[in-house]
Amino acid sequence: MQKIIKYTWCAALIATLGLQSCKDDYFDKLSDNPNQVPTPTLNALLATSTYKIGNNNFLAGSIVAPYVQYTANPSANAAGDTYQAIDFTSTWDALYFAMADANEMKKLAVAQGSSEYKGVADVIIAYNLTLVNDLWGDAPFSQAFDINNLKPKYDKQQEVYNQAIALLDEAIVELAKTNATVKLAPTSDLIYGKTPATERANWLKMAYGLKARLLNKISKTSSYNPTAVLAALSNSFTTNADDAGMATFKERNPWANVALSNSQQSLGGWLSEQFIDALNGATFTVFDPRIEKITDKTVNNTYIGTVNGAGNRLPGANTTKDECYISSNSPWTSNTAPILIVTYAELKFIEAEASFDTDKTKAYAAYLAGISANMDKLLVSTTARDAYLANPVVNVGAAALTKDLIFKEKYIATYLNPEAWNDARRFDYKYKDFGMPANAVLPTFIRRLDYPQGERSKNGANVPADVARTTKLWWDQ
Secondary structure, eight states: OTTHHHHHHHHHHHHHTTSOOOOHHHHHTGGGOTTSOSSOOHHHHHHHHHHHHHHHHHHHHHHHTTTTTSBOOSSTTOTTTTTOOOOOHHHHHHHHHHHHHHHHHHHHHHHHTOHHHHHHHHHHHHHHHHHHHHHHSSBOOTTTTOTTOSSOOOBOHHHHHHHHHHHHHHHHHHHTOSOOSSOOOGGGOTTTTTOGGGHHHHHHHHHHHHHHHHHHHTTTSTTOOHHHHHHHHTTSOOSGGGOEEEOOOSSSOHHHHHHHHHHTTOOOOBBBHHHHHHHSSTTTSSOOTTHHHHOOOOTTSSOOOBOTTTOOSSTTOTTSOOSOBOOTTSTTTSTTOOEEEEOHHHHHHHHHHHHTTTOHHHHHHHHHHHHHHHHHHTTOOHHHHHHHHHSTTTOOOGGGOOHHHHHHHHHHHTTTOTHHHHHHHHTTTOSTTOOOOTTOSSSSOOOOOOOOHHHHHHHGGGSOOOOOTTOOOGGGO
């Protein structure tokens, strides 16, 4: 957390100067420049904060994609596929820099009396804090933004979770107000700025949606309250148009960059056999038309994935293109596709799960609505969508609905979203035919990350001792 204000100002410049880099010597001379504004504006902080919430979704999604077997490495024994120790310092730093930016926006919003900016700042801090909490567990927060304390203490996992809930509750109060002295600037809001008439209201819905996600995440604990989950959902998204996504990039969607690199023989973005088989009919005996909107057929006109940990099926032939990859032709990962943070489809699956024990009819309706919304988002044709929904493997009726079906469909709908790892852990990785990766270095499925080396070097003894990567987080017991 060193030089946090310096990094915050750098982040604002990144947003306003086209994502350029900042150098420390510039800041050392800052006070000598009479033409330089000494503090960033609300608009600049909004731009950089909304950019980073999307980019950090991508960074976290990249980490968890092999853990939930969306992606697989073409090389055998690859570190991510086989649960090896990996240093994710850059992601840790990106998450804290994003929170620092939003924290500065929050302070400035309070000073200027803007409930809208304050509420949005709370949402953004809560989201980034939740990513840290879900990846590592204990984390600095209560002392994280004190510039006089360069070695903040770590708050316990459950405390961090509670702080994220409190931030969302605060955001809900602020965003419900309609009399802000300073309104959100649509041109600086990279999430909802394109719909200025509903900008504040959409952020309010997003706050409720993220709260529902957090409340549902503790389903394995005695504190789980499905009624509270459903109450939050009732104030959140009602259509795909409400989805929270960030689609402003220097060049293209970063997942599209992965696809482009792969096409240029810089291999990456290979899709896992687990994910492909869940779609192509191999696992569930029904062809899922979403596969046509997610990836491209192989040179052999088939859909084939790669086994995690095993690498390419044909050693030495990595450029043959006889397996499936992340596609730049997909509405999810094209050059201009938004990075989706939370969607209406995901919330419908949360509703299905929260309703399951008390109202199977409601749960079943939400389950079908989640599938339909996800297919519509992926631009699946109405005919193909309706045929899938009518298939008896999917259309089982309310009485025969199972949580396995809800989790299976949510797994498809949250493709490349970091939330998928939370679901996999809550579900104890019980997806059909989901197995341990080949050559895994752990005896069981991975449950957490090691703390980054960069944080250890900066925060010393405050960083908790690493525990086994198979050790469950507090909500995963």
